[in-house]
Amino acid sequence: MRGMADPSPRAAMLPPSPFVRLTGLLGGTLPGMEPIALSVGEPQGPVPAFVGEILAREAAGFSKYPPIQGSDALRGAIAGWLRRRFVLAYDAVNPDTMILPLNGTREGLFLSLFVIVPETKNGKRPAVLLPNPFYQAYPAGALASGAEPIYVNATRETRFLPDFAALPEETLQRTAAVFAASPSNPEGAIADLAWWRDLFLLSDKYGFAVLADECYSEIYSSPTPPLGALEAALLLGRGLDRLLVFNSLSKRSGLAGLRSGFVAGDPKLIAAYRDFRSNAGPQISGPLQAVSAHAWGDEAHVALNQAIYRTNFEIAQEELGNLPGFRQPDGGFFLWMETGNGVETALKLWREAGLRVVPGQFLANDAGVGAVAGNPGIPFVRIALVNGPETTRAALKRLASVLTGPGT
Ligand SMILES: Cc1ncc(COP(=O)(O)O)c(C=O)c1O
Incomplete structure (x- = not known):
C-alpha cells in the first residue's frame, strides 16, 4: 500500500530530464579532451551593463512585494516591443488586458x-x-492539469513541424490545447503563414487553445525575422481568440538567469491566468521588472547577441557543411544533426573529443504519433551553438574530425 507521503504516480509519469539522462549516459566515461559543453541552451554572451546599473539604482524595491500583473512600465515596454517587432496595429495589443x-x-x-x-x-x-521532440514544460503542464499529452512527430517529412491536422478526429475532438514552437527547439524550423492558418482553422473548428512558444524569435538565419503567431492571426483576419504567445529575455537578451518573460494574447485567457497567478503564481521582483522593461526597449544588446549567433552558424557551415547529416536551421541556436544513432554519437564525441551534446532520442518521446511514428530523435544529436566563436570553431573542428574519422 502507498504510504501517505509517497509521491503521486502522476509525478512518475513526468518524462525524465534529458540532462539527467545525459549524465547517466556519459557519467562512467572519461572525456578524451578538455570538455566543451554544447548541451544546454544557455547563451554564454556577456551580461549587458545596464543590468547591474538598474539593479543598483532600484535595489530598494527588493523590500516590497511586487504587483502580480507587473508594473505599468514593464507591460508598456512589452507592448512597445511587440508593436515594433511584429506587424501589429497600435491598438492590437492592450498592455492592461492582453499582457x-x-x-x-x-x-x-x-x-x-x-x-x-x-x-x-x-x-x-x-x-x-x-511537438515531438518537445520542451519539458509542455508535457509537465499537460500531466499536472490532468490532460493526456499527445506527442506529434516533427520530422523531415513534415518540414520539422508537427502536422496536427493529420491526427484522428477522436483526438482533435478532445483536444484542449496545442503547443506550437516557432522557431522550434531543437530543429530550428519556422512556421509560415500557411502553417499558422491550418492550425487556427483547427483551433476554431475544435475550440482548443493555441500556446505559441516564441522564445527563439530573435535568433534566426532566415533573411526576414520569423513571423509571430499574433501577427499571423491578425494578418489572417482571425482575431486572437484562444491564442496565447510566450516570449522571454532568456535567449533574446542572453539573460536566462533573470527569469523574465511574458504571455500575450486573448484577454479572456490572460484575465483567468492573472487571477490564478494572484493566488498561486510567482511575482517578478520590482528591480528585475525595471531591468526587464529596459531590455524590451533596447535592441543594441540584442544585435550584439545576434551577430555572435550569425558568426557561429557561418563557422558551422564552414566546418560541417560537407557532412551528409548537416542542415542549417532557419532559427534558434541549435544544430539538429542526423548522424545515424544519436546515443552512440554522443558517447563517441565525449569519449574521443570531450564534446557534450544531447542525443535527440532524449529530447523526444518514444510514443510519438504521425506519418512516421515512434521516437523521431533517434538518429539525431542536438548541438547548442551558444559559446563564443572561438570555442565554437574549436568544438566543431573536433566534431568534424570525429564524425569523419575511422570507425564512423
Ligand atoms: C523551446 C523552449 N521554450 C521555453 C524555454 C524556457 O525559457 P525561459 O527561460 O523563458 O523560461 C526554453 C528554454 O530552454 C526552450 O528551449
Whole structure:
C-alpha cells in the first residue's frame, strides 16, 4: 500500500530530464579532451551593463512585494516591443488586458494549462498536443492539469513541424490545447503563414487553445525575422481568440538567469491566468521588472547577441557543411544533426573529443504519433551553438574530425 507521503504516480509519469539522462549516459566515461559543453541552451554572451546599473539604482524595491500583473512600465515596454517587432496595429495589443509578465516562458508554458484544461472535453479525458521532440514544460503542464499529452512527430517529412491536422478526429475532438514552437527547439524550423492558418482553422473548428512558444524569435538565419503567431492571426483576419504567445529575455537578451518573460494574447485567457497567478503564481521582483522593461526597449544588446549567433552558424557551415547529416536551421541556436544513432554519437564525441551534446532520442518521446511514428530523435544529436566563436570553431573542428574519422 502507498504510504501517505509517497509521491503521486502522476509525478512518475513526468518524462525524465534529458540532462539527467545525459549524465547517466556519459557519467562512467572519461572525456578524451578538455570538455566543451554544447548541451544546454544557455547563451554564454556577456551580461549587458545596464543590468547591474538598474539593479543598483532600484535595489530598494527588493523590500516590497511586487504587483502580480507587473508594473505599468514593464507591460508598456512589452507592448512597445511587440508593436515594433511584429506587424501589429497600435491598438492590437492592450498592455492592461492582453499582457502578463512572467518568470520566463517556462512558468507560463506549465501553469497556463491550469486555466485552460477542463475536467473532460466532449465527455472524454482532455488531450494536449505537443511537438515531438518537445520542451519539458509542455508535457509537465499537460500531466499536472490532468490532460493526456499527445506527442506529434516533427520530422523531415513534415518540414520539422508537427502536422496536427493529420491526427484522428477522436483526438482533435478532445483536444484542449496545442503547443506550437516557432522557431522550434531543437530543429530550428519556422512556421509560415500557411502553417499558422491550418492550425487556427483547427483551433476554431475544435475550440482548443493555441500556446505559441516564441522564445527563439530573435535568433534566426532566415533573411526576414520569423513571423509571430499574433501577427499571423491578425494578418489572417482571425482575431486572437484562444491564442496565447510566450516570449522571454532568456535567449533574446542572453539573460536566462533573470527569469523574465511574458504571455500575450486573448484577454479572456490572460484575465483567468492573472487571477490564478494572484493566488498561486510567482511575482517578478520590482528591480528585475525595471531591468526587464529596459531590455524590451533596447535592441543594441540584442544585435550584439545576434551577430555572435550569425558568426557561429557561418563557422558551422564552414566546418560541417560537407557532412551528409548537416542542415542549417532557419532559427534558434541549435544544430539538429542526423548522424545515424544519436546515443552512440554522443558517447563517441565525449569519449574521443570531450564534446557534450544531447542525443535527440532524449529530447523526444518514444510514443510519438504521425506519418512516421515512434521516437523521431533517434538518429539525431542536438548541438547548442551558444559559446563564443572561438570555442565554437574549436568544438566543431573536433566534431568534424570525429564524425569523419575511422570507425564512423
Ligand atoms: C523551446 C523552449 N521554450 C521555453 C524555454 C524556457 O525559457 P525561459 O527561460 O523563458 O523560461 C526554453 C528554454 O530552454 C526552450 O528551449
